[in-house]
Amino acid sequence: MTISFKDRVAIVTGAGGGLGRAYALDLAARGAKVVVNDLGGSRDGTGTSDAAAQVVEEIKAAGGEAMANGGSVTEYEQMVEMVAKTKEAWGGVHVLINNAGILRDKSFAKMEPADFDLVVKVHLLGSANCTKAVWETMREQNYGRILMTASSTGLYGNFGQANYGAAKLGLAGLTKTLYLEGAKNNIKVNTLAPVAGTRMTEDIFPPEAFAQFKPENVVPAAVYLVSEDAPTNMIIGAGAGAFHAAYVTMTQGAALPEGERTAEGVARIFDKITDRTGETVPQSGSEQAMTIMRLLQG
Numbered sequence: 001m002t003i004s005f006k007d008r009v010a011i012v013t014g015a016g017g018g019l020g021r022a023y024a025l026d027l028a029a030r031g032a033k034v035v036v037n038d039l040g041g042s043r044d045g046t047g048t049s050d051a052a053a054q055v056v057e058e059i060k061a062a063g064g065e066a067m068a069n070g071g072s073v074t075e076y077e078q079m080v081e082m083v084a085k086t087k088e089a090w091g092g093v094h095v096l097i098n099n100a101g102i103l104r105d106k107s108f109a110k111m112e113p114a115d116f117d118l119v120v121k122v123h124l125l126g127s128a129n130c131t132k133a134v135w136e137t138m139r140e141q142n143y144g145r146i147l148m149t150a151s152s153t154g155l156y157g158n159f160g161q162a163n164y165g166a167a168k169l170g171l172a173g174l175t176k177t178l179y180l181e182g183a184k185n186n187i188k189v190n191t192l193a194p195v196a197g198t199r200m201t202e203d204i205f206p207p208e209a210f211a212q213f214k215p216e217n218v219v220p221a222a223v224y225l226v227s228e229d230a231p232t233n234m235i236i237g238a239g240a241g242a243f244h245a246a247y248v249t250m251t252q253g254a255a256l257p258e259g260e261r262t263a264e265g266v267a268r269i270f271d272k273i274t275d276r277t278g279e280t281v282p283q284s285g286s287e288q289a290m291t292i293m294r295l296l297q298g
């Protein structure tokens with residue numbers, strides 16, 4: 001099976017370097033026309049550069065089609081303009097990879113509200129901005145593939161990244177509602193949690209691991225998740241050529257009879273509430289209420 005993006009138009013945000021660049025190069029090599037978005041700032045989100053234009057040059061040199069966009073994902077109007085220009089040039093938008101990101105790591109005790117605000121703004125609101133900007137087009141086309149970029153920090157936590165983790169789990173939450181709203185228009189929405197040696201992680205990985213975790217090893221997961229036969233509502237982890245899935249599960253739970261619904265009652269049955277035997281993976285929020293109803297009916 002060959003996965004082709006011929007006649008597809010893709011937007012990759014934050015594609016001026018790191019993972020986004022690697023996604024853009026592979027999509028273009030597979031025939032996609034690619035918008036390389038990046039404002040080209042530093043790791044903490046300050047400054048600008050022509051990083052996007054450089055990746056466009058690389059794609060063109062390899063025989064692909066691409067255009068640069070220097071807009072910031074934090075500015076909804078700039079994302080609307082990017083989509084309008086894309087449609088004007090290439091007639092549609094079939095793929096969106098929300099990848100742009102910054103870091104402002106500090107323990108929560110030392111974190112300024114402004115650091116929390118900016119990180120959530122770039123990752124979570126930035127992805128919502130770009131997705132909103134392409135959403136109507138994808139609905140009209142009855143075709144859309146959207147990838148959100150989460151992180152192990154969002155899914156599982158990491159010391160010093162409260163702002164980043166909150167934004168990243170928010171993206172998994174955004175996926176979980178958009179996959180429902182997009183389903184009838186063939187819009188598939190997934191979440192990727194990558195691990196890669198980029199400037200974002202250069203001070204974390206030892207040199208050998210940095211090479212093993214090269215961005216190209218995450219590309220297969222990202223590209224599959226925005227392909228024609230992509231699944232939807234998945235959370236996939238990828239790094240160094242290894243892949244796994246993450247799920248938000250619900251235990252069978254337990255109910256307290258009327259008259260025993262107290263904190264002491266919860267303490268008494270807490271082991272039963274948290275027992276993972278027979279846990280499920282709800283496909284929408286309403287399954288929580290349905291499970292409760294079933295429990296109450298005995």
Ligand code: NAD
Pocket residue numbers: 013014015016017018019020037038039040041042043045051071072073074098099100101102122126149150151152193194195196197198199200201
């Ligand atoms: P990176 O710093 O190389 O790439 C991020 C890119 O986003 C940069 O090129 C930057 O200029 C761009 N960007 C930042 N703010 C922007 C804005 N407002 N508008 C447009 N572009 C903007 O780092 P990376 O490791 O390639 O990260 C890519 C994505 O993967 C990020 O969302 C990151 O949080 C996520 N991620 C990376 C890892 C990892 O191990 N590298 C792990 C988990 C998640």
